[in-house]
Amino acid sequence: MREDPKQCIDIKAVHYWRWTAIIKSIFLLLIPGAYYFTVHLWQWPFWIAVVLVVLTLADAVFSIFFKPDIIWKTWRYEVSEQEIDLLHGVFIKTRTLIPMVRVQHVDTEQGPLLRHFGLSTVSISTAAGNHEIPALADEVAAVLRDRISELARVVDEDV
Amino acid sequence: MYEPQRLHPVAIISFFIHNLYNLVQAALPLFLVFLAGGNHKWLLAVLPFLLIIFIAYGVLYWLRYVFYVHEQELRLEFGVLVRKKRYIPFERIQTVQISAGVLQRMFGLVKVEVETAGGGTKAEFVLAALSREKAEELRRILQTGQKVLNHTDEENTAIEYTLSTRALLLLATTSNGIGVVISAMLVFFSQLDDIFTNLHIWNKMIDYAESLAVGKVSLIISAVILLLLVAWLLSLLGTIIKYGNFHLTREGQSIKISHGLLEKQQLTIPIKRIQAVKVVEGLLRQPFGMVSIQVVSISNIGKKGEGNVLFPLLPKDQLMRFLKETVPEFAMPLQVQGLPTRSRPRYLWINIIPALLIAIGCTIFLPWGYLSFLLLLPAGWLGICQYRDAGWKMEENKLLLRSRVIGRISTILPRRRIQSLDISRNFFQERRGLTTLGVALASGTLGTNIMLRGMDEEASSLILHWFKLGIMRHKTKIY
Numbered sequence: 001m002r003e004d005p006k007q008c009i010d011i012k013a014v015h016y017w018r019w020t021a022i023i024k025s026i027f028l029l030l031i032p033g034a035y036y037f038t039v040h041l042w043q044w045p046f047w048i049a050v051v052l053v054v055l056t057l058a059d060a061v062f063s064i065f066f067k068p069d070i071i072w073k074t075w076r077y078e079v080s081e082q083e084i085d086l087l088h089g090v091f092i093k094t095r096t097l098i099p100m101v102r103v104q105h106v107d108t109e110q111g112p113l114l115r116h117f118g119l120s121t122v123s124i125s126t127a128a129g130n131h132e133i134p135a136l137a138d139e140v141a142a143v144l145r146d147r148i149s150e151l152a153r154v155v156d157e158d159v
Numbered sequence: 160m161y162e163p164q165r166l167h168p169v170a171i172i173s174f175f176i177h178n179l180y181n182l183v184q185a186a187l188p189l190f191l192v193f194l195a196g197g198n199h200k201w202l203l204a205v206l207p208f209l210l211i212i213f214i215a216y217g218v219l220y221w222l223r224y225v226f227y228v229h230e231q232e233l234r235l236e237f238g239v240l241v242r243k244k245r246y247i248p249f250e251r252i253q254t255v256q257i258s259a260g261v262l263q264r265m266f267g268l269v270k271v272e273v274e275t276a277g278g279g280t281k282a283e284f285v286l287a288a289l290s291r292e293k294a295e296e297l298r299r300i301l302q303t304g305q306k307v308l309n310h311t312d313e314e315n316t317a318i319e320y321t322l323s324t325r326a327l328l329l330l331a332t333t334s335n336g337i338g339v340v341i342s343a344m345l346v347f348f349s350q351l352d353d354i355f356t357n358l359h360i361w362n363k364m365i366d367y368a369e370s371l372a373v374g375k376v377s378l379i380i381s382a383v384i385l386l387l388l389v390a391w392l393l394s395l396l397g398t399i400i401k402y403g404n405f406h407l408t409r410e411g412q413s414i415k416i417s418h419g420l421l422e423k424q425q426l427t428i429p430i431k432r433i434q435a436v437k438v439v440e441g442l443l444r445q446p447f448g449m450v451s452i453q454v455v456s457i458s459n460i461g462k463k464g465e466g467n468v469l470f471p472l473l474p475k476d477q478l479m480r481f482l483k484e485t486v487p488e489f490a491m492p493l494q495v496q497g498l499p500t501r502s503r504p505r506y507l508w509i510n511i512i513p514a515l516l517i518a519i520g521c522t523i524f525l526p527w528g529y530l531s532f533l534l535l536l537p538a539g540w541l542g543i544c545q546y547r548d549a550g551w552k553m554e555e556n557k558l559l560l561r562s563r564v565i566g567r568i569s570t571i572l573p574r575r576r577i578q579s580l581d582i583s584r585n586f587f588q589e590r591r592g593l594t595t596l597g598v599a600l601a602s603g604t605l606g607t608n609i610m611l612r613g614m615d616e617e618a619s620s621l622i623l624h625w626f627k628l629g630i631m632r633h634k635t636k637i638y
Contacts (some may be wrong), residue, residue: 093584095582127601129606
């Protein structure tokens with residue numbers, strides 16, 4: 001196997017993921033909450049409510065306290081003159097190679113929460129779909145975007 | 160072609176029918192309510208007016224509908240109330256399809272549809288009625304405009320393939336359209352039941368069947384057999400009508416296909432738009448040594464749901480010659496290198512586990528349900544076949560990936576068409592040193608991913624290396 005890519009994504013990404021997980025968990029808790037009403041209204045079994053609460057709490061604990069670190073540790077990328085090399089995934093580790101000549105355009109994206117942490121996501125489009133490098137520091141993302149777009153500006157006749 | 164011009168006046172009929180159809184579709188509920196209202200005399204007064212308005216609109220629409228070629232663009236101007244202009248640069252044109260429906264045939268005309276890469280199932284540019292000469296002339300202009308190289312091509316010896324009657328019959332008898340026909344029939348019958356509530360069509364059918372068969376089981380069995388037989392005959396007929404008269408010719412850098420007994424479909428595929436070729440050996444067709452050939456193309460060819468069939472059924476021994484003559488970039492022998500033995504368990508489990516779950520469920524909930532454990536046999540057998548048939552092969556500039564779901568599919572991928580490549584390994588694969596190879600191709604808006612599961616680590620890194628080499632070669636070629 002060739003050498004794995006080296007670059008890590010920004011460490012602040014961990015905080016960002018932690019916060020998205022917190023927000024997501026709050027919304028997920030609405031489901032057992034809504035179910036609790038049905039217990040009162042139509043006498044649906046109570047134990048399901050308990051199971052739902054336990055499941056959401058377990059998911060919340062995992063996705064808030066553990067998942068962000070694991071994802072950060074497993075994400076690697078590298079951009080060379082010829083290609084973009086990505087490696088990520090915990091249970092399924094995926095290594096993706098995108099030739100520079102196949103890149104159609106490259107964007108940086110930033111939602112409100114990402115902006116708060118000064119992070120951006122770089123999104124790379126080929127004719128066969130999108131690839132993302134999540135949560136890079138703003139400056140790093142901007143430099144990367146400009147570099148990829150520069151390198152990708154090669155005339156390619158095949159597609 | 161370079162002067163703005165109108166369609167053949169027959170197009171008025173086509174527009175008229177189209178508008179009427181749209182109106183009927185939209186206003187049918189309203190119309191039914193009126194009909195149920197009792198007194199219909201006013202209808203007699205209104206209908207002629209409506210008809211006249213519609214015909215007049217059709218004529219106006221025809222008058223305003225002009226097309227022409229200007230500066231490497233195909234231009235269309237149309238619309239009565241809202242005027243529209245649509246310009247399509249030649250490079251953006253993906254396929255030009257010439258067909259003739261019943262209406263066009265009555266007047267010896269054709270219909271031309273021009274499609275671009277943009278999504279959507281409808282063609283962007285439809286010329287409803289045109290004389291055949293004009294259509295051919297337009298197509299010639301569009302194609303020469305697309306690429307100047309077309310002219311310099313000298314291997315213009317007619318390469319032609321037709322679907323033999325034997326192959327057509329085999330295609331029809333083994334087509335898997337049966338499921339579609341059955342569900343369509345069921346929907347149709349249930350609709351009948353809704354519309355003619357007095358008729359009780361189900362009851363009548365059951366009464367009739369009961370008089371034929373005694374006892375409930377034989378009743379159900381005979382009904383099912385009857386349904387299957389009718390469905391099979393209908394799908395047979397459908398396939399024959401659709402693929403009858405199948406012709407494929409190669410002209411320069413594009414492939415022309417025409418097929419259809421009632422409505423003649425014609426379409427053109429530029430060879431350079433083809434991203435990959437798939438050779439499909441269906442379960443029922445494999446014993447006959449027949450394969451069907453499909454393409455992965457940037458935009459979909461033909462109508463939605465038809466698949467991208469290049470040639471519906473071809474004897475396997477003619478395959479190499481066919482590929483060499485029609486799509487030489489994709490010609491390679493289909494022998495593959497198999498997967499390592501340690502990936503066999505995966506192929507077995509992936510089939511056996513669902514069968515096991517179904518069997519357990521049946522045993523619990525159905526009398527005699529434990530008989531469903533027999534399902535494990537075909538499931539295991541399928542797993543073994545899937546493992547045995549999966550494999551890969553690399554040539555200098557192309558890659559062959561073969562796998563089986565039900566039918567066996569060999570995909571031929573030129574290196575320069577691969578958009579990105581990924582190698583993934585899940586928890587189980589990691590322990591065994593196995594990987595899943597994924598190759599992304601441009602097709603539609605989302606692309607297509609061709610995968611091979613259970614590849615040896617060494618093999619997939621070999622392919623990764625091969626892919627990387629191609630990138631570097633590509634770069635040096637450009638500078």
